[in-house]
Amino acid sequence: MIVAAFLLSTFSSEALAERPLEYFATLPTFSNPTLSPDGTKIAVEMAVDGEQRMVIIGLDGSSKPVVVSAGETEIWDIDWVGNDWLVLNVVFDGRISERSLFGEETQMSRLIAFKADGTDLHTLESKKDKPLANGGNVIWTGDDENPEILISYPTSVFWKDPGFFPLVMRVNVPKNRFSLELNPHEQVRNYYTDADGVIRFGVGHERGGRRVRLIYRDGAGSNLKERAWAEGDDDLPVPSVFLEDGKSAIALATVDGYQGAYKLDLETMTFGEKVYGVNGYDLDGIITVDGELAGYTWVDTVRQNFWIDPRLKTAQELLDLTFPGKKVSILTTDDDRNRVVASIGTAAGPSEYYLLDVAKKDVRLLAKPLEQLARGGNGSVTTVTYSARDGLKIPAILTLPPGREAKGLPLIVLPHGGPRARDIERWDWWSQFLADRGYAVIQPNYRGSTGFGKAFVDAGDGEWGLKMQDDVDDAVTWAVEKGLADPERVCIVGGSYGGYVAMRAAQRNPDIYRCAISFAGVSDMPRMLRYSSDSYFGPSSREYWLGRADDLARVSPINHVDKFGIPILLVHGKEDWRVPINQSRELAEKLKAAGKDVVYIEQAEGDHFFSRMADRAQFLEEMEKFLDKHNPAS
Structure with a gap:
């Protein structure tokens, strides 16, 4: 095995002996890589001047990296269209015409096309229509001979408008030429194709937004017809990959309490044999490459992949042998499955990125993002389990400060957002910053978190601010009983839904915590219901918010x-x-x-995802100052 350096010196940073706040606020210099179909180029998000930019790199080293900027936007997704063109999905905030969502701004998006050398950048937008709030979502990409894409294309984000349900357009990327592929179907918001670009099915809600339904067709020569219904998205038979027999597919389904991969009869839309599953955990993805089944993915304590494709299985084995004791995750591959890019690392350190040529057994280092934090001295990361007050077992991620005895430590409780998400053992800049400052950090996967089976998710229904909140508080009880935490030095920190949990804790259980910190939290759920149900999902969004608690106003901290x-x-x-x-x-x-003790910080250019280094740095600075005052680590 040959291991060679292939660092991009243009974007390297000088290492410093100390670990200042800015190290943790730094945006990754390499993330979300995507190989071109022929494996000669890679598109990757990089931090340039404190903001994320798309960078195209030729892997033969003969040309300089190309930096592509789409203005004041966030990068949402990237697609190669053959080897010469790319389409970037970017989002930004704004108002739609003169309409507002109860005084709020909303997400808008655009599709930006450009050549791999950075030239001919243009917005993909029909010349016949006025600019749209949503530029469309790419559902299929062509190749060098056919540089086209199919996009799902709504003309309004307001569910009562005729244009809310998307049509499908075929777009010639170089020429920005649009043609109609499929007219809208009422209540259907998402369409899916097979590997050849034939629209095979769509998913949406029934009128009224309650049950979900699937419309399906066997091929291009037939019409889409209703074929399946279910009470929730998780129960709908949605094909992930079509099999060669033309009569069946592989789909995710929850049959025995945990999500697994099952064979799906396309005629009857019924599930057959289970083809893959993991005891005690949900399978959360079927991996396809060029429309073919490649493997399965899930999370136990870390992300795991099981490869069906023999070439990717070989690639995984080669990388595992090269990096013993490290977590190896294959992220992207060329069409031949000969070149792959993988992240290599541990939960206690940021990952490095390597390029593997399977045929040559050649491994090259692409980048060491956050190299200044990869040299050790980070907090240890493990998974623990504790019992909630009603006996439910709650998994949690525990990060301990380096160089300190795990006894009587100041504690930060850090619930995740979502809440249909979960924390796993991986590098986390919030928890590692706090550990660096001397705090133990516990991240509870409270009931309602995903990955632990249907019963665990369902246990969170109607429990926002109630039993879900109890689960978070019970993490403190466990840490104190273990002697790990000082009960007099506990604070709670969270973002998004976790920010709501922090607000609710300050209002509901101030006897447990000394202080609370919320980033982008929800304080008024009835207002969120009005905001969401007027746009995006309409009645289905209303159903979601009404199911969060029996009385939304009662569990809203603002009240x-x-x-x-x-x-x-x-x-x-x-x-x-x-x-x-x-x-x-x-x-x-x-x-x-x-007259309450509150500090409020507005970030003028801040978004929901800390896309700018300046916003990360300001948040960490304000959090550190606040904790030093109300819950000092020493």
Whole structure:
């Protein structure tokens, strides 16, 4: 095995002996890589001047990297169209014509096309239509001989408008030429193709937004017809990959309490034999390459892949042998499955990225993002399990500060967002920054988190701010009983839904915590219901929010400012389309009016995802200052 260096010196940074705050705020210099179909080039997100940019790199080293900027936008997705063209899906915040969503801004998007050398950059937009709020979602890509894409293309984000349900357009990428591929179907919002670009099925809701349904056709010569219905998205038979017999597919389904991969009869839309599953965990993905089944993916304590494709299986084995004791994740491959890019690392350190040529057994280092934090001295990361007060077992990620005895430590409880998500053992800049400052950090996978089976997810239904909140509080009880944490030095920190949990803790259980910090949290759920149900998902969104708790107003912190009993820091970005800034701004105003101890920070250019280094740095600085005052680590 040959291991050679292939670092991009243009984007390297000088190592420093100390670990200042800026190290943790630094955006990764290499993330989300995507190989071109022929494996000669790679598209990757890189931090350039403190903001994420798309960079195209020729892997033969003969040309300089090409930096592509689409203005003040966030990179959402990237697709190669053959080897010479790329399409970038970018999002930004704004208002749609003169309409507003109860005074809020919303997400807008565009598709930006450009050549691999960075030239001929143009927006993909029909010349016959006015600019749209949503530039479309790519559902199929062509090749060098046919540089076309299919996009799902709505003309309004307001569900009562005729254009809310998307049509499908065929777009010639170089010429920006649009032609109609499929007219809209009422209540169908997502369409899917086979490997040849034939639209095979769509998924949407029934009128009224309750049950979900699938429309399907055998091929291009037939019409899409309703073929299956279900009470929820997880129960609908949705093909992930079509099999060669033309009569069956592989699909994810929850049959025995955990999601697995099953054979799906396309005539009857019924599940047959289970082809792959993992005991005690949900399978959360079927991996395809060029429309062919390549493997399966899931998470136990870390991300795992099981490869069906023999070439990718060989690649995994070669990388595992080259990097013993490290977590190896194949991220992208060329069409021949000969060249792959993989991340290599541990939960206690940022990953490195390598290029493997399977035929040559040649491994080359592409990049060491966050190299200044990869030299050791980070907090140890493990998975623990504790019992909630009703006996439910709650998995959690525990990060301990380096060089300190795990006894009587100041503790930060860090619940994840979502809440239909989960924390795993991986590099996390929030928890590692806090550990670096001397705190133990526990990240509870409270009921309602994904990956642990249907019963565990369902246990969170209707429990926002209630049993889900209890699960988070019970992490403190466990840490104190283990002697790990000092019960007098506990604070709670969270973002998005985790920010809601922090707000709710300050209002509901101020006796447990000394302080709370919320980034982009939800304080007023009835307002979120109005905001979401007017756009995007309409009635289905309303159903979702109504199912979060029996009484949304009762579990909304903004309605109980008199009960806030600890200092709270609120941070929110003005460019956040996921959770509007008024969710924090108005809570701060009410808390100040009530004489409560609140610090409120608005980030003028901040979004929901910390896409800018300046916003990350400001958040860490304000959090550190707040904790030093209210819960010092020493």
